[in-house]
Amino acid sequence: MVITLLISIGIISLLSVFLAILMVIADATIGNYGTVKISINDGSKVLEVDGGQPLLRALNQEGVFIPSACGGRGSCGLCKVKVVSGGGDYLPTELPFISDEERKQLIRLSCQVKVKTDVAIVIPEELFLVKEFTTVVESIKDLTHDIKQVTLSLKDPTEISTKAGQYIQFVVPEYEDSDESVYRAYSMASPPGDSKHVELEIRLVPNGICTTYVHKHLKEGDEVIINGPYGEFYLRDTERNIIFIAGGSGMAPIKSMLLDMEKKGSTRKTTYFFGARSKRDLFLLDEMKALEKTIPNFTFVPALSEPQAEDKWEGEVGLITDVVRRMVSEGSNSEAYLCGSPGMIDACIKVLHELEVPPENVFYDKF
Structure with a gap:
């Protein structure tokens, strides 16, 4: 009985794989969609492209670049555009990234929409730049x-x-x-x-x-x-206090912002919390310490979550969220810039909410 059941499951699985392969082959070979048109922003720009390919790829090939952190694999949710017509039904792969409000606005993931017929879309004008x-x-x-x-x-x-x-x-x-x-x-x-x-x-x-x-x-x-x-992850021109939080290669955009602040002579109160596991994961410490001398009111706070005995670490210890919670007493007059893993960003947002940093003053790119 068990053997018969396992054989049945195996046959069904093989049939499913076979049908899926047939569908892919049919879509790629039998489904010849010819040349289709992509109308952008009420026809201000019209592209003629080969049909059957993802909208994201078709736009990129014509020099219209839509942001995408995952390169079109459908895992980042960044490549959103408004598809006015010709996009077909929503795919299950899109729905985790599209809110109910976005569905009402006809927002789609361009990497998941196939251009099989003429398509009309709306994108921000700045993407043409x-x-x-x-x-x-x-x-x-x-x-x-x-x-x-x-x-x-x-x-x-x-x-x-x-x-x-x-x-x-x-x-x-x-x-x-x-x-x-x-x-x-x-x-x-x-x-x-x-x-x-x-x-x-x-x-x-x-x-x-x-x-x-x-x-x-x-x-x-x-x-x-x-x-x-x-990206919209850039330093806002205000007088609010600044809280930077980053880990690992999340150092990159924060470094850019700090160098820009140095050049512009910013005097805003700024604290940069940088988290790493052990001392071997820290870098650019000398550069950050040098910036403390050239940017007034700037403090750099590196912290290790798992310092090793050989590190002989005398700085802050613990998860970077715990360090922020200890060192920031109140954040209503602050804005925060976060760069790191999605999990770290989610944890930081929670702490910043506890510290009363207004949600509209918390900025990040989640990729």
Whole structure:
């Protein structure tokens, strides 16, 4: 009886896989959708593209870049556009990222919408300003055992206009671990004042397509394609106190903001809480300490959650959220900028709420 049941389950599973493969093949080969039109913002721009491909890819190929941290895998939820017509029904892969209000506004994940017929969409006008850049790797430096600093020199165009805290998308070519070109989002550590370079701090993620390429294959002198800039994660021009919280490669956008503050002579009260596991995960300590001397009212607070005996650590200890809770008494006149893992950001938002930092004054990019 058990054997018969297992055989039945196996047959059903094989049939399901076979049908799924047939559907993919049919959609790719039999379903010839020809050329379709994408009308953008009431026809202010009309593109003719090959039908059957994801909307995100079709737009990118025509030089219209939609932000996406995962490179179109449907796991980040950033590539949202308003699809007025031609998008078909919502897919189950979209729904976890689309709120009820967004559904009413016809918001879709562009990586999940296939352009099978003419499509009409609406996107923010500023996305037309996003450009693709050819760059050259000027330098690669080890910041920690698993974080590399990659400095790109812009080749064509030769300058980029950014706000401190924004990010770019890094295009990874085909290589032994990836049979297609992919792209991933990385915050810029370079300040807006340096328009000829883009500095990235890239942490090695096990089996990560882009991070593996950067850590194991990328060399100085290599050519790299990027596009950007993107993001609303930038320093607001107010007089409120600033709370920076970051961990790991989340240092990048905060460093950019601090360098921009230094150049502009900011005097706002600023505290930067940086969390790491042990001393080997800390980096740029000397640079942060130097900024304490050049930026009035700036304090850098590194903290270790699991200091080792050999670290001989005398600084703050504990989760970075606990350190923030201990050192910030009240936050109603503050704004906070967070960069780290989604879990860290969620935990920080909870603590900041306890400290009465207004929700509209808490900023982050969750990727």
